Amino acid sequence: MKHFHVASVMLALSLTSTMSLAQSTTDYQDQAKLHDIAKAVSPERIEADIRTLVGFGTRHTLSETESDTQGIGAARRWIKNEFEQISQACGGCLEVYFQAKTISGETRIPDATEVVSVIAVQRGSHDPNRYVLMSGDIDSRVSDVMNSTSISPGANDNASGVAGTLEAARVLSKYKFNGSIVYAALAGEEQGLFGGKILAEQAQKDGWRIKAVLNNDMIGNIEGINGVINNTTARIFAEGTRQTETPEEARVRRFTGGEVDSPSRNLARYIDLMADRYIPNLDTMVIYRLDRFGRGGHHRPFNDLGYPGVRIMETNENYNRQHQDIRSENGIDYGDTIEGVNFEYAAKLTALNAVSLAGMAWAPAPPAKVEINGAVKPSTTLNWQALDPKQNPQLKGYKIYWRYTDAPQWQFSRFVGNVNSYTLDNIVIDNYFFGVASVSQDGAESPVVFPGAAGAFGE
Template sequence: MKIIRPLTLLAFSATLSLQAAQPEYVDQPQLHDIAANVSAQRIEQDIEKLVSFGTRHTLSETESETRGIGAARRWIKAEFERISAACGNCLEVYYSSATISGEKRIPDPVEVVSVIAVQRGVSDPDRYVLMSGDIDSRVSDVMDATSDSPGANDNASGVAGTLEAARVLSQYRFNGSIVYAALSGEEQGLFGGKILAEQAAKDGWRLKAVLNNDMIGNIEGINGVINNTTARIFAEGTRQTETDREATIRRFTGGEVDSPSRNLARYIDLVADRYIPNLDTMVVYRLDRFGRGGHHRPFNDLGFPGVRIMETNENYVRQHQDLREENGIKYGDTIDGVNFDYAAKLTALNAVSLASMAWAPNPPAEVSIKGAVEPSTTLSWQALDKAQNPHLAGYKIYWRYTDAPQWQFSRFVGDVTEFTLENVVIDNYFFGVASVSKDGFESPVVFPGAAGAFGE
């Protein structure tokens, strides 16, 4: 097994120029390697296997070894266990489940079972980043649990991507922990995500990022566009758990576009620019598609940072459809509608983002800011735990114009807990702080106050 530790040294920058187009950044060769090691062929094989179960509807067959949701989840668990065996049992593989009943789409008691694999970090194992895909599939009638429902793109592609990310990343060791989650019950009401999110909160997981992958394989849109070079990252603004007092503070200090989910999305967007060839990501300032939802939402509901990563151009005749042909149009989510190279590209985006965050120190906590009616801006934060973050080099302050979508300027300030940007007026910019490792890995940027906090 190949075990690689980052060796690149960080070139610290003390440049304060407001003319810089982008902050200086240390390129990480091992992240390029991770992206290159994602296999479109293995993703194709996994999607074929998931499709072979006929239907993966949440209410479908559980006893058969060849058909239904039970067979599918047992195969996924066995696959995670094979991946773990190949890395010296580096994954903790288990079922996450609860019995659901009395719901509109689950009226009678049904055990909703997800498959979870955890790769423990070496210095900060209680800090987590998570990638997920959805096991279940459906046809036109959301209660039809018997008809063939291949669910090739929605969402065998997301599960296959999660399995492939586990194969690649399990060959490395990280400071923080990585969770690979195949979630069930999505089409019936996001139940797999709700169960895991509630358990994570109960167990005190320091969950810094949820990357929900729901449909990552289609490149032919219902709008006639064929495009394999773009992807969307959906990220909510004001967090669901905001209190009335926090809302009042945000009204006067900002933060509507700087929730931890939004800064997670900015982080992934920069990862795409730096490490994923021929991919441009679109950060969408919305929880999900218009009026719709996905499995990141239960995590957002509890205050965890989470985003949805998916294709840019959806094809609705391939989503939630009975298999049929009408007026020359083929309906149904079949495997011929999946572009495996594109699914591999979005999987690589996930894998590199997870690795970068897991190698980086914990995001700064208790970030605060002051500078009203002053010529300069001062930021302060809580020192990171050195036992959890032995690779910490220090902190980098970021700022941008208030209408800019991405961070524009930065300054590495060293291993301190307060720094003043002289003659940088607080009213004219948004600010944040990231932690930086000795190898040059950076955490997501943390906006000051409760609006932007990633937690402890």
Template sequence: MYLIRTFVSLTTLSLSTLVIADSNLALQYKDLQPLHEIAKNVSAQNIEKDITTLVNFGTRHTLSETQSDTRGIGAARRWIKAEFDKISASCGGCLEVYYQQQSISGERRIPDATDVVSVIAIQRGTTDPDRYVIMSGDIDSRVSDVMNATSDSPGANDNASGVAGTLEAARVLSQYQFNGSIVYAALAGEEQGLFGGKIMAEQAQKDGWRIKAVLNNDMIGNIEGINGVINNTTARIFAEGTRQTETAEEARIRRFTGGEVDSPSRNLARYIDLMADRYIPNLDTMVIYRLDRFGRGGHHRPFNDLGYPGVRIMETNENYHRQHQDLRTENGIVYGDTLEGVNFDYAAKLTALNAVSLAGMAWAPTPPAKVTIKGAVQPSTTLSWAAADKTQNPQLAGYKIYWRYTDAPQWQFSRFVGDVTSFTLENVVIDNYFFGVASVSKDGFESPVVFPGAAGAFGE
């Protein structure tokens, strides 16, 4: 275990001094060497090799060949499973690897009965195995005609890059043990209607999975935008606001208490944004307050539809000449999603961001549950929450309260309050800030911040 030995006495400081001191403490408390090691261990060479292999299957269209060993979606998914099996063998069988499938028919993009087959690998947590964080990429590719299942469709960036990143994250993180479970998912049927994500999300709900985060990686390798910008230092995190599953009564309460910008998906995105600042050199992430790109979608959406926290991680500068295009050259413009359009070092950088975020959450205690707040017409603010199960979370050191100005994008102030279930911030007026609570481990790993009430809950 990694012990952080720097502490500040909380009893001898004024609140203003305490906030400053705790901000300094947070920098030491969260700059955790294991996360630096994880980021450093991600290999651009492995990602290049995996993307190249996936491209060489010719097409990975959902309706493409399934019997060939060298071409089509069947060959691709069998290779992905074999790679997960190799990773598991190297860590003594630490991954549970399996196909997840369902026959789909009668859909606009899947008219005839077709098996939509994803590849799932689970790295079970040691103390809280039923708590999950998920990284996903989608297997399938397409050209201009979404129903064309025979033409070459390399899908190098969209989305061999996301699958390769998921495989590489599994290689790196499988060398560690975590309290919570990590799932690596290569999902199928994305281009035909997000079917792999729907199948997985619905099965997870049926099986009672306590999903705390879904990190969907869809196009993480392109740095040359259609707008002429070339930039390998930024990435986007798309995160929806109000939960899709919000009830009318929850909406009524939110109107008076806030929470529009503090859904669990938004606070998951803030968590990943901080991980980028602390552990990924030369990467600045943009948290986009939207489910996905304008009018478009990805495999995190089926999880959001069921109320699970989920975000899309991707490049900042898209090149539409390289997306969903027949391979061709017209008027001097080269179209098609080929290897030439992928920057492997950049894909490794975004993979490392996923890996440190997954590790941080899986090592941390579960996010606080049943967080409530009160302080109307009072000079102080009180937050309360349910105590975490100590059997599932033996690493728990206590909780940290966060707050920020209501127009601030990121949490600004914090105070570690110990292993308690309620705390009052004296002379901090509830009307002037947004508040939240995070769980903290003995080694300094923190959960995402949980906003009070149903609007911010990460589930029980």
């Protein structure tokens, strides 16, 4: 028994030493600019924008398009004008345009209707074809999804997301980034996610290298149908295995893992850490699901094409305020009115988007072609493709991350320099999940990339 005890102590000391070494090299270089960005987001500007959007009466996809004061046409023209004013203030740093397609023959759009989104692109300086994207939905609805004339304020769903996207553009347009940022006010969400489909398909056709889609759908409510009032949490929905996964990729994943390490999941982990680092009094819940149970949002069309994308939203929904005719019944007020929006909370979630977009746009691109090996060996080796130095002049090197297989967030890391291969001695591949991030000279990091097709962010 004495010998067993000594052996156990020695093993424990060895494991403690290994973990201490790992933890001692787990560091993150704080980014002062991201604190400044978070503080610059204005609840007052967000409130003003939501009130303006609510003032259009209805923003239903099939509603009035000729009026200057009512309907979806007036709303999208106002949004475009706001983006243009933001661009004017930054010396023309935004490319602002309508993106339109005529839809017909659909269950919720039976007759030919032009679905028009508003897109603003802030081009990166060195890698302009690498994109991170923030979106909100223009349209609103009442109980009857085909009712295009009744008053439909859509204050939280989803004027809050559009207002947040406009405010993020105001704040981030004051900076220059290596990669490009897209601010999108997407149309036709309630009628079938059409704005997102149009943008995703055009991006694929144009060869956009989209690394992140942050869809904001309802970011202003803090009073849940469950009676909970909470302004300190938010949810990040992220799909598991890619929709575009091939049978061969699925076969490989069965033996190597990756079910919880899709690019969308690691994008969500990145945003979760940004909340911890830069947004006071906000804890995000990463939810391992494409969206709320059986429901959908405008990140899904991007996921359908294989792009990393998540939904950011409030934690406690109030269904009495969603998709409802404005009325009072049995002492309950129904309808998505301005009274249901907490502007400070909407600003907090907007700030989370802004620092996440900025962090990724300043960082080098996520590593590509990450591979791993180490079966029946005492150590684990990772390899990846070196980033293009012309596109990534800010690159300092790469950081390897790892965690226990049942841990939700990356636990350990080691900066390994500007190399494209590294071996972690005495860290057994079977006991952890691994990934690689790229790091800039000033410490900005990309999301972590899990090895193989299961975790790839694309080329």
